[in-house]
Amino acid sequence: MFTEDHKIFRQGLRAFLDKEVMPNIDQWEEEQRMPKDLWPKFGEMGYFGLNYPEQYGGMDADFMYSVIFMEEISKCESGGFMILPAVQQFMSSPYIYKHGSEFLKEKYLTKAISGEWIFSIGISEPGAGSDVANIRTTAVREGDHYVINGSKTFITNGVYGDVLVLVCKTQPELGAAGVSLIVMDLDSPGVSRTKLKKLGWHASDTAELAFDNVKVPVENLIGDEGQGFYYLMGGLQLERLTGAVAGFASCEWALQYSMQYLSEREAFGRPLNRFQVLRHRVAQLASEIECTKQFVYHCCRVHAAGEYAVKESSMAKLLASELANKVMTECLQFFGGYGFMEEYKMARAYRDCRVGTIGGGTSEIMREILAKMIIDDTNYKRAGSGTGASSKPKAVAAPTSATSQTSTNNPPKQSTMSFESVVKSIEEKAAGAKVLGSSLKFNFGEQNILLNGKGDSNMVTANDATAADCTVDVALEDLEAMLGGGLNPMTAFMSGKIKVNGDMSVAMKLPQIMA
Secondary structure, eight states: OOOHHHHHHHHHHHHHHHHHTGGGHHHHHHHTSOOGGGHHHHHHHTTTOTTSOGGGTOOOOOHHHHHHHHHHHTTSSOHHHHHHHHIIIIIIHHHHHHHOOHHHIIIIIHHHHHTSSOEEEEOOBTTBSSOGGGOOOEEEEETTEEEEEEEEEEEETTTTOSEEEEEEESSGGGGGGGEEEEEEETTSTTEEEEEOOOSSOTTSOEEEEEEEEEEEEGGGEESSTTOHHHHHHHHHHHHHHHHHHHHHHHHHHHHHHHHHHHHHOEETTEEGGGSHHHHHHHHHHHHHHHHHHHHHHHHHHHHHTTOOOHHHHHHHHHHHHHHHHHHHHHHHHHTGGGGGSTTSHHHHHHHHHGGGGTTTSOHHHHHHHHHHHHTSOEEEOOTTSSSSEEEOOSOOOOOSSGGGOOOSSSOOSSOOSOHHHHHHHHHHHHHHSOOOSSEEEEEOSSOEEEEEOSSSSOEEEESOOSOOSEEEEEOHHHHHHHHTTSSOHHHHHHTTSEEEEEOHHHHTTHHHHHO
């Protein structure tokens, strides 16, 4: 899953964190804030623009770099530190990139990527947490401005931050259909900020914000009026997925930290790690962490493949955040009375983990989303594809013939394309795709198609004997289904419809070829 380049990136990131972050964590926890001059250093290293295009200052890297980033910042002994860069890159600025105008991208996204400005997102309100449709903050258009009134609470980066992606209602009478997203400068007249005292995450600032006739230019609207709810439904999948990564990664750190203590602390004349009850508890926790980690990795691959992974992201967030509560509780128990002391990091980890089952959608909300999908057959759609969710009848008429049956999970096996037409189709797809920088071969047994992207363009040849960096064994009809959009490449891989030999990172580029 991780290439050599990924591993090198992890090593560099770890060295950066060990130098710039780890020596200062305790001080930031004590002061309950982090210095703003830290964040341009992240920007200079490219850490705030991992998945953004180079034209805005990003790295245009694949999503697995972001997985590594979340893993490593989650192992810095402070959830308060972890959440600031997470909000910056994965929870606020993505809305500007995905749905914002070129003006917003040039003015705001570039500043988020460089670390010059600190970003936050304003969803929760004193009277509406997970119930986004019932928020009360309004934005009324008056000429070339919106006039905003209302309040937000639990806003990470809200005290010392610079920019807020605000969730508000431009047409309150329409409910969810009246929700919009607007970019607000937090130093605007009429904005007041109150710092909240928290159980955990002490190194980060969390605010209650109030808006009293705040004027924001109309050009700061993200996307279209009334589409904010659906933009959020899409963006929350990324937030929940990164939260899941933080969940299992913090568990890994806590267990490792506890195992060090168990090896050093003695009772009754021997180290604690020689007592069977504690050894078995460690074995159980390690097993649960690894299982959750591998499932979250799977969900990350699904997301990286471009799928709208509502079910997977909700499952991942639910399992990882609930597991973190369990792991921190049991690890603190290993320390006995010392676990209750602030000089040991487990006390902080115990406090910090608790918000995981609340932020980004509570565990109860995750279970209800999943129940709707599993029991009621609710289908959540990507913004722009129609309504946000729909339900289909449980019973459907059986197809009258094999040719009338359609399914994205089981595409028809009757091929309607010849080998030559498949070659032509791949040529067309490859011509419009980004140059691969590597070579990929589709192997059908007696025939093959080579896509060579090592030059200035992607070149396609049929039945080429040249060895490729990666070979994909696939049936012609399954490749046809992928080309037609009826079969997602990652789904095909996970279901065994394709077999990859060689450099897996090249195969991970299949979605961009098939797009």
